[in-house]
Amino acid sequence: MRSWLYALGNHLGIPKCFGYCSLIAVADEFTTPLHLDTNENFTIQITGTKRWKIWHDITIKNPMHNCIASRPVQEEFRLYAGDPRPMSLGQPDLDVELRPGSGLYVPRGVWHEVEASQSSLSLNIAFPTHTWIDVVIPIIRRALIRHSLWRENAYGMLHSRSSHVSSSVMDQLEAMFDRLPEDLSTIKSENFRRSQSCGLVGLLQRNPFTSFSIFPLEGKVSEYRVEFVHPNMSKVFETIVSSDIAVLNWVMEQERPFTISELNRQFPNYERSEISRIVDLAIRGGLLLANSD
Numbered sequence: 001m002r003s004w005l006y007a008l009g010n011h012l013g014i015p016k017c018f019g020y021c022s023l024i025a026v027a028d029e030f031t032t033p034l035h036l037d038t039n040e041n042f043t044i045q046i047t048g049t050k051r052w053k054i055w056h057d058i059t060i061k062n063p064m065h066n067c068i069a070s071r072p073v074q075e076e077f078r079l080y081a082g083d084p085r086p087m088s089l090g091q092p093d094l095d096v097e098l099r100p101g102s103g104l105y106v107p108r109g110v111w112h113e114v115e116a117s118q119s120s121l122s123l124n125i126a127f128p129t130h131t132w133i134d135v136v137i138p139i140i141r142r143a144l145i146r147h148s149l150w151r152e153n154a155y156g157m158l159h160s161r162s163s164h165v166s167s168s169v170m171d172q173l174e175a176m177f178d179r180l181p182e183d184l185s186t187i188k189s190e191n192f193r194r195s196q197s198c199g200l201v202g203l204l205q206r207n208p209f210t211s212f213s214i215f216p217l218e219g220k221v222s223e224y225r226v227e228f229v230h231p232n233m234s235k236v237f238e239t240i241v242s243s244d245i246a247v248l249n250w251v252m253e254q255e256r257p258f259t260i261s262e263l264n265r266q267f268p269n270y271e272r273s274e275i276s277r278i279v280d281l282a283i284r285g286g287l288l289l290a291n292s293d
């Protein structure tokens, strides 16, 4: 399977470590509700049958968030797609039954619904997004980091809701935005060539052989002891975290590599420095591996 994955990724011009395979097993009759994915998906039916309904006429162009029609839309998704959930759907543009051996390509952003009327096993090969935003953001960071002004602690912004930010801080922010074009003017396409792997150097992958446990600390409301456990039990790293552990839980669930910027997008309300701290912790605990392949 790995050779298929690499060959397909190579053909699509996607780094090979970006794709991943999943086996999807359904025990009985089951419908995956109407949704769209950010991934480019290739599915191959192995046993049983599945009926795929696809509406490609109302595709969302280049989504960066998955969307299930019956669930609320994520705030960031609204910025580029509004509320795209179809109120009613006509006949699907494609209505096809996959049988053992048949395959289907479902592009990113296409609404689809899948029905299994019996037990079924299928293989999914997926290529997650790695957008121009992911490429450019690290380059912008490298441009701004040269200026002491941008490296200043953002006092007045940290732990504040934007409605509580003082007018002097807002003035400072406005002045910084004014100088942004000049500070970014050092960015040339040459930067991209030299730092081709910039977005990928930060590619992280969960180490499937390490697990972690969380123990509430007695008498403390929001402090936890986190234990990272390696499979041979010879090395146990433990630490105390006082922040929300949602980031660690998200990391633990990841089956494919991801970038820091993707993690930042998942947790828009977290301070970036806090996310970096937790990632650093997860790397030291062996839960995350840096993957520069």
Ligand SMILES: [Fe+2]
Pocket (backbone or CB within 6 Å): 035, 036, 037, 112
């Ligand atoms: Fe899907």
